[in-house]
Amino acid sequence: xxxxxxxxxxxxxxxxxxxxxxxxxxxxxxxxxxxxxxxxxxxxxxxxxxxxxxxxxxxxxxxxxxxxxxxxxxxxxxxxxxxxxxxxxxxxxxxxxxxxxxxxxxxxxxxxxxxxxxxxxxxxxxxxxxxxxxxxxxxxxxxxxxxxxxxxxxxxxxxxxxxxxxxxxxxxxxxxxxxxxxxxxxxxxxxxxx
Amino acid sequence: xxxxxxxxxxxxxxxxxxxxxxxxxxxxxxxxxxxxxxxxxxxxxxxxxxxxxxxxxxxxxxxxxxxxxxxxxxxxxxxxxxxxxxxxxxxxxxxxxxxxxxxxxxxxxxxxxxxxxxxxxxxxxxxxxxxxxxxxxxxxxxxxxxxxxxxxxxxxxxxxxxxxxxxxxxxxxxxxxxxxxxxxxxxxxxxxxxxxxxxxxxxxxxxxxxxxxxxxxxxxxxxxxxxxxxxxxxxxxxxxxxxxxxxxxxxxxxxxxxxxxxxxxxxxxxxxxxxxxxxxxxxxxxxxxxxxxxxxxxxxxxxxxxxxxxxxxxxxxxxxxxxxxxxxxxxxxxxxxxxxxxxxxxxxxxxxxxxxxxxxxxxxxxxxxxxxxxxxxxxxxx
Amino acid sequence: xxxxxxxxxxxxxxxxxxxxxxxxxxxxxxxxxxxxxxxxxxxxxxxxxxxxxxxxxxxxxxxxxxxxxxxxxxxxxxxxxxxxxxxxxxxxxxxxxxxxxxxxxxxxxxxxxxxxxxxxxxxxxxxxxxxxxxxxxxxxxxxxxxxxxxxxxxxxxxxxxxxxxxxxxxxxxxxxxxxxxxxxxxxxxxxxxxxxxxxxxxxxxxxxxxxxxxxxxxxxxxxxxxxxxxxxxxxxxxxxxxxxxxxxxxxxxxxxxxxxxxxxxxxxxxxxxxxxxxxxxxxxxxxxxxxxxxxxxxxxxxxxxxxxxxxxxxxxxxxxxxxxxxxxxxxxxxxxxxxxxxxxxxxxxxxxxxxxxxxxxxxxxxxxxxxxxxxxxxxxxxxxxxxxxxxxxxxxxxxxxxxxxxxxxxxxxxxx
Numbered sequence: 001x002x003x004x005x006x007x008x009x010x011x012x013x014x015x016x017x018x019x020x021x022x023x024x025x026x027x028x029x030x031x032x033x034x035x036x037x038x039x040x041x042x043x044x045x046x047x048x049x050x051x052x053x054x055x056x057x058x059x060x061x062x063x064x065x066x067x068x069x070x071x072x073x074x075x076x077x078x079x080x081x082x083x084x085x086x087x088x089x090x091x092x093x094x095x096x097x098x099x100x101x102x103x104x105x106x107x108x109x110x111x112x113x114x115x116x117x118x119x120x121x122x123x124x125x126x127x128x129x130x131x132x133x134x135x136x137x138x139x140x141x142x143x144x145x146x147x148x149x150x151x152x153x154x155x156x157x158x159x160x161x162x163x164x165x166x167x168x169x170x171x172x173x174x175x176x177x178x179x180x181x182x183x184x185x186x187x188x189x190x191x192x193x194x
Numbered sequence: 195x196x197x198x199x200x201x202x203x204x205x206x207x208x209x210x211x212x213x214x215x216x217x218x219x220x221x222x223x224x225x226x227x228x229x230x231x232x233x234x235x236x237x238x239x240x241x242x243x244x245x246x247x248x249x250x251x252x253x254x255x256x257x258x259x260x261x262x263x264x265x266x267x268x269x270x271x272x273x274x275x276x277x278x279x280x281x282x283x284x285x286x287x288x289x290x291x292x293x294x295x296x297x298x299x300x301x302x303x304x305x306x307x308x309x310x311x312x313x314x315x316x317x318x319x320x321x322x323x324x325x326x327x328x329x330x331x332x333x334x335x336x337x338x339x340x341x342x343x344x345x346x347x348x349x350x351x352x353x354x355x356x357x358x359x360x361x362x363x364x365x366x367x368x369x370x371x372x373x374x375x376x377x378x379x380x381x382x383x384x385x386x387x388x389x390x391x392x393x394x395x396x397x398x399x400x401x402x403x404x405x406x407x408x409x410x411x412x413x414x415x416x417x418x419x420x421x422x423x424x425x426x427x428x429x430x431x432x433x434x435x436x437x438x439x440x441x442x443x444x445x446x447x448x449x450x451x452x453x454x455x456x457x458x459x460x461x462x463x464x465x466x467x468x469x470x471x472x473x474x475x476x477x478x479x480x481x482x483x484x485x486x487x488x489x490x491x492x493x494x495x496x497x498x499x500x501x502x503x504x505x506x507x508x509x510x511x512x513x514x515x516x517x518x519x520x521x522x523x524x525x526x527x528x529x530x531x532x533x534x535x536x537x538x539x540x541x542x543x544x545x546x547x548x549x550x551x552x553x554x555x556x557x558x559x560x561x562x563x564x565x566x567x568x569x570x571x572x573x574x575x576x
Numbered sequence: 577x578x579x580x581x582x583x584x585x586x587x588x589x590x591x592x593x594x595x596x597x598x599x600x601x602x603x604x605x606x607x608x609x610x611x612x613x614x615x616x617x618x619x620x621x622x623x624x625x626x627x628x629x630x631x632x633x634x635x636x637x638x639x640x641x642x643x644x645x646x647x648x649x650x651x652x653x654x655x656x657x658x659x660x661x662x663x664x665x666x667x668x669x670x671x672x673x674x675x676x677x678x679x680x681x682x683x684x685x686x687x688x689x690x691x692x693x694x695x696x697x698x699x700x701x702x703x704x705x706x707x708x709x710x711x712x713x714x715x716x717x718x719x720x721x722x723x724x725x726x727x728x729x730x731x732x733x734x735x736x737x738x739x740x741x742x743x744x745x746x747x748x749x750x751x752x753x754x755x756x757x758x759x760x761x762x763x764x765x766x767x768x769x770x771x772x773x774x775x776x777x778x779x780x781x782x783x784x785x786x787x788x789x790x791x792x793x794x795x796x797x798x799x800x801x802x803x804x805x806x807x808x809x810x811x812x813x814x815x816x817x818x819x820x821x822x823x824x825x826x827x828x829x830x831x832x833x834x835x836x837x838x839x840x841x842x843x844x845x846x847x848x849x850x851x852x853x854x855x856x857x858x859x860x861x862x863x864x865x866x867x868x869x870x871x872x873x874x875x876x877x878x879x880x881x882x883x884x885x886x887x888x889x890x891x892x893x894x895x896x897x898x899x900x901x902x903x904x905x906x907x908x909x910x911x912x913x914x915x916x917x918x919x920x921x922x923x924x925x926x927x928x929x930x931x932x933x934x935x936x937x938x939x940x941x942x943x944x945x946x947x948x949x950x951x952x953x954x955x956x957x958x959x960x961x962x963x964x965x966x967x968x969x970x971x972x973x974x975x976x977x978x979x980x981x982x983x984x985x986x987x988x989x990x991x992x
Binding site for chain 1: 268279287290304312350353380390392393406461472474477523525526530535
């Protein structure tokens with residue numbers, strides 16, 4: 001589709017008359033010749049008229065105005081459905097809500113199961129370990145849990161590894177033989193405690 | 195105070211613990227009270243368990259000889275649930291994929307047109323490139339909705355038919371990469387169509403269960419198979435378990451778990467123990483009582499202090515040491531692995547025959563059914 | 577970007593057109609064939625179609641006229657019929673749209689799960705029903721309570737199993753829902769409570785039917801009033817000649833089972849000149865009427881005078897000069913749905929000075945809904961009163977002039 005025809009179609013959609021200034025501006029772009037930049041900050045017609053030249057506001061300003069101030073009367077564009085289409089949309093909507101609810105519920109139940117397992121283990125440790133609750137009290141010590149890793153506690157920085165959708169083969173560092181990309185790997189299996 | 199602990203306190207009071215032992219803290223008092231028999235609602239095993247030989251912290255105030263029935267004796271063990279968190283997002287449900295494409299196309303029907311001259315200057319190479327690619331897409335500015343233009347007469351027809359691949363994530367990525375045209379820079383050893391991007395690895399293809407690069411979208415747990423020890427039944431050594439071992443000396447559960455993990459599978463793992471308390475437990479009762487594990491010392495320091503205590507204890511209860519145990523209780527500590535890999539060669543104890551990284555549903559097939567029932571609740575599905 | 581598999585324009589155009597719930601088998605089979613075979617089949621069908629055109633799909637004017645002469649007028653617009661005749665008639669559920677089909681898979685799976693739950697719940701209900709009441713700690717009342725709550729849960733599951741079905745939604749929107757099924761009763765009640773019930777409650781409270789005629793009412797039954805073919809909204813003014821004959825009521829209940837009701841039409845605005853106040857008068861009273869969600873229609877003129885109608889219809893009338901009369905229609909449910917004794921009740925009941933409250937307490941009735949219409953003096957009232965043999969049509973009531981107190985007079989004599 002040619003660019004000017006697109007703009008024409010858009011103008012038709014938004015009921016904008018194609019202004020002559022715009023046509024001039026667009027023509028200037030297409031020829032790639034910028035005639036003058038001296039009066040780029042002034043668009044006033046009177047000043048230009050005084051100097052005896054044609055009224056030519058800066059094309060960039062015109063374009064910015066045109067593309068930033070779309071007529072808002074037609075937004076959002078009307079979305080009309082036939083009855084069958086609406087029923088399909090309704091079906092999809094209901095199914096999505098159901099699906100999301102089930103996912104949420106499954107997650108909630110899993111957290112509940114994990115919590116209950118933890119609770120049962122701690123209760124067993126408290127009353128059933130046979131050492132008078134000594135191990136239990138040790139297990140409940142929160143010393144260092146919220147500390148910083150250098151002082152031997154807290155949450156390590158490696159926890160910040162986020163989920164991604166795809167694993168790259170080169171780590172985004174290029175695949176050239178000896179570069180960093182060649183060493184990229186998913187899991188650092190060769191890690192050693194120095 | 196919770197009702198049940200209040201009840202326990204009342205029992206303790208009734209039994210006369212509170213007045214003479216006021217210097218003992220509340221939780222001790224309760225557990226002391228609970229070591230006494232006849233607790234209505236708790237199971238007998240729970241109430242009467244005492245720790246056996248290696249932990250020297252035998253505090254039983256009245257001793258086993260005071261109670262009329264012999265109490266079951268359990269070995270206390272610490273276990274490690276070492277997990278590798280998922281590295282990639284879960285595989286989308288087919289409905290999710292279809293729904294997202296459906297919504298993207300509906301959005302395309304609703305939004306204002308893309309203002310191309312605002313972003314591309316006419317006559318520039320970038321504009322020409324954009325224009326040709328847009329034409330190839332049928333005029334749509336968006337790159338992930340397939341061949342659909344919301345400004346044509348066919349705009350009503352925005353639903354894709356069954357079997358269409360437009361919304362599949364792999365398809366979208368493939369098209370974006372072809373669009374960009376720089377695939378070979380990033381491909382490496384991977385598939386050039388996807389510029390080396392992948393969700394399945396070689397470990398997946400080979401089903402290498404020792405590898406941590408398998409099943410990237412699932413949480414993997416470390417399971418081990420112990421070497422056969424004399425006196426152990428056949429099926430006990432056949433099944434997989436989480437790494438576990440007896441607690442030694444005065445160490446807590448976390449220290450014990452750390453020691454067990456590193457001594458049996460080598461130190462070359464960057465792990466993090468989440469919290470000091472257990473996340474699950476497993477109680478095994480033996481069919482017939484067996485001799486408890488021999489007391490073992492790991493470090494020199496603990497040997498010195500423990501041996502003194504041991505002597506003391508043996509002197510106090512000469513007939514109990516070494517004795518038979520009726521079962522074992524394993525408390526599992528949650529841990530995560532950040533880097534590294536267990537190795538059998540680096541193991542100090544050499545008691546592990548094999549290890550595996552398994553996801554939750556694979557664990558179900560690998561472990562004993564009774565074991566599975568006890569541990570399944572603490573594991574994450576995803 | 578590689579083009580996705582684009583469906584052919586012909587197929588898409590055919591999909592766009594309406595899909596019919598019950599396709600004719602011959603047409604449904606050729607869903608995705610090429611155009612040529614379609615043409616052949618149309619040609620093959622043609623003679624039979626011309627001889628026996630279908631009012632759903634006929635669009636040639638000549639055949640339309642032929643059908644109209646035969647007494648089977650064509651259905652819908654010609655444009656619609658044309659579209660229908662050219663569509664492949666794929667059933668709605670089988671439309672091959674990806675997201676729609678994936679959504680249906682999710683919904684079908686959920687429905688199966690709900691059906692399994694219904695089965696287990698039914699088995700549980702049967703077990704409890706079989707069980708000896710002595711087995712429960714509370715005895716028989718406890719058992720009944722347990723059964724009731726389990727039945728409610730069963731109903732809820734039945735609703736949940738069907739609520740996501742587009743064909744159920746379509747049938748309900750078309751007004752073809754079967755009120756025997758819980759889902760349609762639920763949808764109808766939801767729709768009623770969304771707006772019409774709010775209007776009804778507003779009318780009966782603003783026009784003071786609630787404290788004046790019945791002490792309180794929480795409507796659970798939809799009441800629609802119609803005189804002949806003319807529907808009357810709640811609180812509307814009805815001309816006297818229209819309301820001369822008894823009205824027809826649509827009493828739409830939304831819960832399962834039959835209800836035994838009494839219908840009373842009470843006018844609480846009869847002026848009493850002697851006491852300078854208003855009296856109440858019963859215009860209609862009928863008992864032992866059975867309604868159910870599927871049989872909501874009650875024609876007041878067709879109830880049996882021997883066993884149901886306690887007081888026959890007295891045409892509503894308002895004397896000239898009296899303020900408008902509220903003709904309150906109150907629906908009362910019998911206790912435990914047991915019919916009341918007709919003869920003693922008929923002897924006891926009085927038309928003038930009727931108080932609904934005493935009638936309710938005498939026969940243990942509970943109001944389940946109320947509505948009203950209004951009447952006032954108009955041109956036809958005199959004739960209506962004459963035909964009904966009522967007196968007082970020639971009397972015009974006037975407001976008594978109240979002499980203002982001297983200091984409130986506009987223009988007292990002392991000012992002059």
